[in-house]
Amino acid sequence: MNETDKCMLVLNLTPELEDSLVDYLLSQPGVEGFTSYPVRGHGDDDSLTVAEQVRGQRKRLQFELMLPAAAIDALLEGLAGAVGTGIVFHVQPVLRKGRI
Numbered sequence: 001m002n003e004t005d006k007c008m009l010v011l012n013l014t015p016e017l018e019d020s021l022v023d024y025l026l027s028q029p030g031v032e033g034f035t036s037y038p039v040r041g042h043g044d045d046d047s048l049t050v051a052e053q054v055r056g057q058r059k060r061l062q063f064e065l066m067l068p069a070a071a072i073d074a075l076l077e078g079l080a081g082a083v084g085t086g087i088v089f090h091v092q093p094v095l096r097k098g099r100i
Helices: 015-026 050-055 069-082
Strands: 006-013 035-041 058-068 088-093
Touching: 006 015, 006 069, 015 035, 015 058, 015 069, 058 069, 069 088
Parallel strands: none
Antiparallel strands: 006 058, 006 088, 035 058
């Protein structure tokens, strides 16, 4: 596999889904590792609680994982059943990868 075959999958979800997502990702072929960190969601969303509307932000977690482009659809298809819904995602091409 060359570098152009890989993509970065970014998942954004509620903190309540964290443990289920970690378990799911660790069980998936092609997932060699991932990074997660807390983020804040901003925007006009009907599902915000009153407290989130007052603060103008929502607590979320973001996960980033690099995997073969061909593996993304299968991984996404299993998310709702294994983890839950309300997960926002996007895919980015990976142009280079390395270690220094």
